[in-house]
Amino acid sequence: MVAKMRIMSKELVEAVRFICTVDFWIMAVLWTFSLLASYLPFFSHGLFVRIVSYPRNANVEVPVRPLCIITGATSGLGAAAAYALSKEGFTVVLVGRSAHRLSKRVAEICKHNKDAHLKAFQVDISSIQSILHFRCSLEQWLVESNMHASVQLLINNAGILATSRRITAEGFDEMMATNYMGAFFLTKHLLPLLRNSLVPSRIVNLTSFTHRSVRGMMFDKESVTGKSSFRMKQYPCARIYGYSKLCLLLFSYELHRRLRSESSCHVSIVAVDPGVVKTSIMREVPPYLSYTAFAVLTAMGLLDSPESAVNSILDAALASPEISGVYFFGGKGRTINSSSLSYDAKLARELWATSCDLFLEAQLSAKSTSSAEQR
Secondary structure (H helix, E strand, O other): HHHHHHHHHHHHHEEEEEOHHHHHHHHHHHHHHHHHHHHHHHHOOOOOOOEEEEOOOOOOOOOOEEEEEEEOOOOOOHHHHHHHOOOOEEEEEEEEOOHHHHHHHHHHHHHOOOOOEEEEEOOOOOOOHHHHHHHHHHHHHHOOOOOOOOOOOEEOOOOOOOOOHHHHOOEEEHHHHHHHHHHHHHHHHHHHHHHOOOOOOEEEEEHHHHHHOOOOOOOOOHOOOOOHHHEEEEOOOOOHHHHHHHHHHHHHHHHHHHHOOOOOOEEEEEEEEOOOOOOOOOOOOHHHHHHHHHHHHHHHOEEEHHHHHHHHHHHHHHEEEOOOOOOOEEOOEEEEOOOOHHHHHHHHHHHHHHHHHHHHHHHHHHHHHHHHOOO
C-alpha cells in the first residue's frame, strides 16, 4: 500500500511539473484547436468548403500478389493496418524495433487470418544504418522467395511522442529521426522498388492534425535533424512533434509534384490523418494527464480505437491509383485541406533540398563505415 502511494505521489509530481511547461499548454490548447479545425469542414460542408470523398478501388486482378510494407507495425494503427491489409490479399511486411513484438504480432494475425502472407523485419526507423540494412535484407528476401523485385504499397506509420531528449547514433534528435527523417530515407531507398511495380504503387504517410499548430519554422539541417533543440534547457516535445508532422506533409506534397512531372511514373503519394487514436503514443506523458485527455476526448466523441481508425489508412491505401497529393481525414474516404503552411511550395523545396543533402551524407557515411569494417 505504501509503495502504491509513493508511485501515485511520484506520478502526481510529474504531472504538475509537466503542466508548468509550455509544451503542455501547446498540447492542451493549440492541439485541441487544431483538432477542432480539422473537423470544422464537416460541419460547414456546402457553406464555405467542399469536401471530396474518394471510394476505395474495386479489387483488380494483378499479375503478382501485391506487397505492402508497414513501419511501426507491432502495435496500434500499424498492427491494425497489417491485419486489415492481409485480409485484402497483400503480402504484408511488418517493420518494427522489437523482434519479440514482431513475432507476437505475426502470430496474432495468422491466428485470425490463416491465409495471411507475412514477413517481419526488425528495423529501427530512427537509425540510418538500420534502414540501409533493411533495404538490403528486403531485396535479398525478394530474390530468395522468387518474388518480383517491387513494392506496391509503403505505409510510413512509425512515430513517437518523446517527452525527453534522446539522441540517435548519428547524433540526431530521436523524435525527428523517427517521425520524419526515417520516413524520408526509407521512401528514397524504396522508390526504385515502387517504380518497378507492374501495377500502380503508392506511398501513404501518417501525419497528424498537430501540424496545424506550427508557425514560421526553419528547414535547415539543424532544424530538420532536431539539433537546434539541443541548445534548449527544456526539451520542446510538443513543438518538435508538430514540426515533424508538418515536415512529413511538406515532403508528401513535394514528392507528389516531382512524381507527377515524370510522364511514365505510376507512383502516387497521399497523407492520412486518423485523428486521435487510443494507442501507446502517449505513454511518455504523465499518466494522470494522458488518462484525463483520453476521458475528455471520449466525452467529446473524438477518440477512436485503432480498429476503427484504421479505416482512414485503408481509404488512403486503396483509393484509385490516380489519386495523389491529397490529405485524408475523418474516414469514409474524405479529404480536406491541411494547413496553409503545408502547401507552401518554397518551404517544401527548402525541406526537400536539406533532406536530400542529409540523405547523401548518410549514404557516404554508410559507405565509409562499410569500407572501414571490411579492412
